[in-house]
Structures are given as structure tokens and as C-alpha cells.
Amino acid sequence: MAAVYKFKPYNVGRWIIWSAFAGILLMAPLVFTSNLSTTMLAQMGIAIIACLSYNMLLGQGGMLSFGHAVYTGLGSYMAIHALNAVSGGKLHIPVSVLPIVGGLSGMGFAVLLGWVTTRKSGTPFAMITLGVAELVFAMSLMFSEFFGGEAGVSGNRVAGEAFFGITYGPQIQVYYLIAAYTFVCVALMYAFTQTPLGRILNAVRDNPERVEFIGYNTQRVRYIAFIIAGFFAGIAGGLGALNFEIVTAEVVGAGRSGAYLLFTFLGGATFFFGPIIGAILMIIAFVLLSELTKAWLLYLGLIFLFMVMYAPGGIASLIMMNLRVAKFGKLRQIWTSYLGLGLTAFVMLAGAGAMIEMVYHLQLNSALGDTVKFMGATLNAKGLDSWFGCAFVMLTGLGLFELSRRQYMTEWGEIQTEIEKEIKRRETAV
Amino acid sequence: MSTTYALELKDVRKNFGKTEIIRGVNLAVEPGERVAVIGPNGAGKSTLFNLISGRFGPTSGDILLNGQRIQHKTPYEINRMGLARSFQITNIFPKLSVFENLRCAVLWSLGYKYTFFKFLSGLKDANERADQLLEMIRLDKKRDILAMNLTYAEQRALEIGVTIAGGADVILLDEPTAGMSKSETSRFIHLIKEVTVGKTLLTVEHDMGVVFGLADKIAVVVYGEVIAFDTPEAVRANAKVQEAYLGSSVADSQAGGH
Numbered sequence: 001m002a003a004v005y006k007f008k009p010y011n012v013g014r015w016i017i018w019s020a021f022a023g024i025l026l027m028a029p030l031v032f033t034s035n036l037s038t039t040m041l042a043q044m045g046i047a048i049i050a051c052l053s054y055n056m057l058l059g060q061g062g063m064l065s066f067g068h069a070v071y072t073g074l075g076s077y078m079a080i081h082a083l084n085a086v087s088g089g090k091l092h093i094p095v096s097v098l099p100i101v102g103g104l105s106g107m108g109f110a111v112l113l114g115w116v117t118t119r120k121s122g123t124p125f126a127m128i129t130l131g132v133a134e135l136v137f138a139m140s141l142m143f144s145e146f147f148g149g150e151a152g153v154s155g156n157r158v159a160g161e162a163f164f165g166i167t168y169g170p171q172i173q174v175y176y177l178i179a180a181y182t183f184v185c186v187a188l189m190y191a192f193t194q195t196p197l198g199r200i201l202n203a204v205r206d207n208p209e210r211v212e213f214i215g216y217n218t219q220r221v222r223y224i225a226f227i228i229a230g231f232f233a234g235i236a237g238g239l240g241a242l243n244f245e246i247v248t249a250e251v252v253g254a255g256r257s258g259a260y261l262l263f264t265f266l267g268g269a270t271f272f273f274g275p276i277i278g279a280i281l282m283i284i285a286f287v288l289l290s291e292l293t294k295a296w297l298l299y300l301g302l303i304f305l306f307m308v309m310y311a312p313g314g315i316a317s318l319i320m321m322n323l324r325v326a327k328f329g330k331l332r333q334i335w336t337s338y339l340g341l342g343l344t345a346f347v348m349l350a351g352a353g354a355m356i357e358m359v360y361h362l363q364l365n366s367a368l369g370d371t372v373k374f375m376g377a378t379l380n381a382k383g384l385d386s387w388f389g390c391a392f393v394m395l396t397g398l399g400l401f402e403l404s405r406r407q408y409m410t411e412w413g414e415i416q417t418e419i420e421k422e423i424k425r426r427e428t429a430v
Numbered sequence: 431m432s433t434t435y436a437l438e439l440k441d442v443r444k445n446f447g448k449t450e451i452i453r454g455v456n457l458a459v460e461p462g463e464r465v466a467v468i469g470p471n472g473a474g475k476s477t478l479f480n481l482i483s484g485r486f487g488p489t490s491g492d493i494l495l496n497g498q499r500i501q502h503k504t505p506y507e508i509n510r511m512g513l514a515r516s517f518q519i520t521n522i523f524p525k526l527s528v529f530e531n532l533r534c535a536v537l538w539s540l541g542y543k544y545t546f547f548k549f550l551s552g553l554k555d556a557n558e559r560a561d562q563l564l565e566m567i568r569l570d571k572k573r574d575i576l577a578m579n580l581t582y583a584e585q586r587a588l589e590i591g592v593t594i595a596g597g598a599d600v601i602l603l604d605e606p607t608a609g610m611s612k613s614e615t616s617r618f619i620h621l622i623k624e625v626t627v628g629k630t631l632l633t634v635e636h637d638m639g640v641v642f643g644l645a646d647k648i649a650v651v652v653y654g655e656v657i658a659f660d661t662p663e664a665v666r667a668n669a670k671v672q673e674a675y676l677g678s679s680v681a682d683s684q685a686g687g688h
Contacts, residue, residue, distance in 0.1 A: 191549070192546055194549050194550055194551065195545060195546040195547070195548060195549060195550060196537050196542040196543075196544075196545045196546070196548065196550060196553070196556075197544050197545055197546040198546065198550075199526075199530060199533070199534055199537075199550060200534055200537065200544075202523070202525070202526060202530075203523045203526065203534045205525075206523040206524055206525050206526060207521060207522065207523050207524070209521065210517075210521045210522065210523065210592070211534075212504065212505040212506050212509075213483065213505050213506070213509055213514065213515060214506075214509060214514075214534065214535045214537075214538060214592065214595070214596060215506050215509045215510050215537075215538030215539065215596060216506055216538060216544075217504070217506050220544065221544065224544055224546070228546070427571075
């Protein structure tokens, strides 16, 4: 009985978190009311499911897949074909369950292709996923009846009978369908992490050899996890088909697979909620950042690079590390350092960004003249003074940033030792 | 008495390329016996364990576990038939807590297999067994610490815990006390004795004091062959063993006094 009692406060916290999550999903379109934001929110929901399903492989199973878009993409295709069958009166299912059609087909393809892929782990696994992804993409160009060739396959989601007046005509109705799927899928994927298979999957990630000696077939563990991940990926794909009403070959492409990997990693593969952050960032980057600047992929690449080098646990691990500091009441000691880091980083990035923008301008838009607008300033891309000014700003920022980084690192180190001491003290007190 | 041995090796051979590492090993271990496998470095002790536990297949010969052939089975199949092993180099799940390490190791034996429609927190038997194991290996205070943050001796204890967790009745321990101090070793041997009561135990060990204190029988492996397999007294008196391997070690351990 003692063990049951001990878990109680934890469960209360869990109720609060899940209610808050549901609340956010419900309220978000009421807060962000523009057309653009509704579209973005819908895409975020889809991306959350896709990235979490990807992290089932990467973060939980240690499987670095370069071809996850195969399962989201084929789910999309199957769903849009099913949608067209519904429109044509050949299939009698409600539009609301089409994402499940996507999910089941994602799962089916995972059963088929995963059989080959999950025979190996580590680098061979990664290589095989890459091969499978290339294979499927090549097939998308060959079989245009199914993949729709260059134009893709389009559909109309206002099909079948309206259910309580829900036609999925307005974007907001699609959003709520996606939100409902997002909530259920996130809950199910979280639940998976708390099951025997979910935990053994972690063990396979940590030390596959030892798992073989405690009675488990690691290939089987990877295969089942791969199939489950394929199912959720397919659901994300099916929702995508309904959301965009068009599916083109790029949904199974390497770019999409790479984006899942990149943003899952950025968000943080070591914590369950990390990919959720990653998915939100993915949509912000794809929709907003790409509008803002032509150099957005360069910025994304740089962020990824620095993240891998300095914070391999992603944003989620940064949050958790600071939460730990906050829990011991030491965040007060360090917040000025954060302020310093933030300001100096801003100065440095402003300088660097201005130069990057000027280079892009010279390469792509030089016909439009030499002036570049950057953060309210007007720069001359061919003017020496602009370049000197930017370099000066960047170098000043860099110098100051390095100073505040050193200051921060000492403070951070001190706080960590204090926390360690505190933990020791509490241990001995017990 | 029953005629089936807990573990039986019949003319087991293993080649790596052209090199013959195990050159016809015969060994028959009665249920409940504690056997220490000794021998100089490179004699093939670890290879022997790897063959028995299914890490490699033997080139020829038979290996029988409770009378059933296991020489062509995978490690997980052999484990399910009741044989568990530990490793010379600590081999645990570093990013899982101590408790999770043990719980993972009990899941199969309790029949949970690849279940994903039950919550771990609801598996009363698995949780109780894992907590019980925590106490047995004296790590109950480290329950929620990640395995990678344990001290070396604690990791060795966890290694043993993971090995015995599934309730296998034949246990192979590959140098369980490697790298431990004298005092840690004696405490650890006590622990091993305690947690393997009633089980068949094979252990590779270098410390002669430990060997003579722990084992019912000693198997001496030299150049891929078992040159003697007998009680400690008989092995100590065996001229072939003294000549080939023990010599000064025996004299030392006798001089050191028990």
C-alpha cells in the first residue's frame, strides 16, 4: 500500500499537465485568431504527432532513422486516395476517421519495410532507412497513378455526409479535428513509454547486448516499436492530407525526413516533451522564418550545429537543467548572467545576421539595387562602411558574449556543486 | 540422484579463424554446485562463458542445459531456459535508474514479454520483485539514481542484481570481483553466496582466497582445455595443476592463511 500512496502527488501533477495541454489545444485558436495562425496551429498539431512518433525511434529506441517521412508520407497518400474514394461514393466512412486510414497504412508499410530495417541497429540501421527512403522517393516518380506525378494528388475534404453540421469546410473545424487527434496520440505515445515494451525499448537503446541476456530479442523489440511509430506517423500523414487537401511527392522526400530528425533533436530527444517543442519550432521556422529571410535554412543549419555541439540534449534538457536549479532556489543567482548572455548574443547575431543578409542580397537580389533593410537599418551591400559597421557590431558582441559566457560558466559550475552538496546533505539527513 | 546435470559440456571446441581457442572441453556440473573456473590469462575462461551463454556458437561439441541442447540457440533463448550471466566489464543500462534496471531484468520471467497495453506501475509482482532485489544487493537507497552515476562497486552489485533478477537457476559470473579492493571483495563474495543460494553457480575468479572459500568444485582451464575438475582439496593436491598453473598461488594462499 505504501508504494501506491507514494505515487499519488505525482498523479495529481499529471492531471494538471494533461488538463493544461487539453486547455491549450482548445483555447489556442481563440487567442490566435488570424487565418495564418489557425493554419499554423493545425500544422503544429500534425508536426507534434510526427515528431513524437519519430522520437519513439530516436530518443527512446536509439534508432537514427533518415526515412521517417516514408511513413508519414505514405499515410498521407493512402488517406487522400481514401478521401477521393469517399468523395466518389465508393467508400462509406466519415472523413473524421481518414487519419486512422493513414495510420493503418503507415503501420502496414512499417510492418513491411521495418522487417528489413530493424534487423540491424546503429549505423547499419541508419543506412538502411536512408536506402528505403530513396527507394520510396524514386518510386513516387515512377508510379504516377498512385503518387500523382509532379502535380500530386488533390482531394476535397468536404465529402460524405456532414456529421452534426461538421463539414470540415472551414479551417477551424479541421483544426479541432487535428487537435483531438493530437491530444489522443500524445496521450497514447506517452502511455507507451510507461509500458513494459516501452521500458525495454529504452534498455535496447542503452545496451542492446545486455537485453539479449535478460530474455528479450532486441530485433523484435525494435520491430514492434518501429511498427507503432509507423502507425502514429501515418496518422500525422493522414491529418496532413486532410489539412492541405493535396499530397505531393515531397511528403515522402529526404527533406521532410531530415526536418523530423533536425527538429526532434532541437526540441530534445531525451525527454518525452522535447519533440513537442521541436515540432512547434519546425512550423514557426517553415512558415514564418522562411517568409522573413531567404537565408533561413542557413540560420537553421547554424542553430542545429551549435545545438549538437553545446546542448546535445536539446531545448528540453536546457529547460530541465534550469528547472533543477530553480527547484533548489538558485535561479536568482544566475539570472543576471542569462540577461548578459542574451544581450551580448543579440548584438553578435545582429552583426552576423546583417552580413549574411548582405551576402544573400548580393547573390540573389542584386538587380533590386544595393540597399538592404535589416532590423530597421538601411545598409549598403556594396558599401565598405556597412560591412565594417556590421563586422564591428559582430566582433564587439562576440567579445562581450565570450566574457559573459565565462562568467556564466563559473556561476553555473558553482551552483551545480552547491546543489550536489545539498543533495548529499539531504541524503545523510534521511 | 537424477542423472541430468544442470550444465554439461561435451567435447566443446571453438576456433577463431585457424586458431583453436577451446580445444575439447568436457564439464558436468550438478544442480546446486558452485564451480570456480580458474586459469591463466588467455586460457579461454571468458570464451567458455560466451559459448555457454550463446554469445558465440561453438565450432563443434554439445552444450546441455538441464539436459537440453543449447549450443545453437540465441542468448535470449538460453536465458529463457534458465541461464543468466554477468559480464567482466560492467554491462548495465546506464541511462535507466537502478530500479528500472532491475525491473527490466525481471519482466520476461514474469511473462510480460513485449506487452504494451499494461502500465509498468500496475505490475505489482514486477515492482515487488525489483524492490526485493534492490534490498538483496543493498542498493535500496540508490533506487532512483541513474545506473551510470553509481560507484564502481555499486555497478558491480547491480550487474549481479540484473543477472539474478530473472530467477535463472544456472548463473555464470564472469570475474564478479574484478577491480575491487580486498575489503570490497570479501563483502561482495558474501553477497554472491547469499543471492545464489540453491542455484548452480559458475564463476571466473582470480583471487585464490575467494576461490577456495566460495567453490564446491574448481575447474582449471589451461590452453582451452579443462585439465582438472574436482574439489578444492583435490585440485590443490593435483600435480598437473600445480605444474601447469597454480604453483606459487596455492602456496601463497596457504601461507596467507585461511
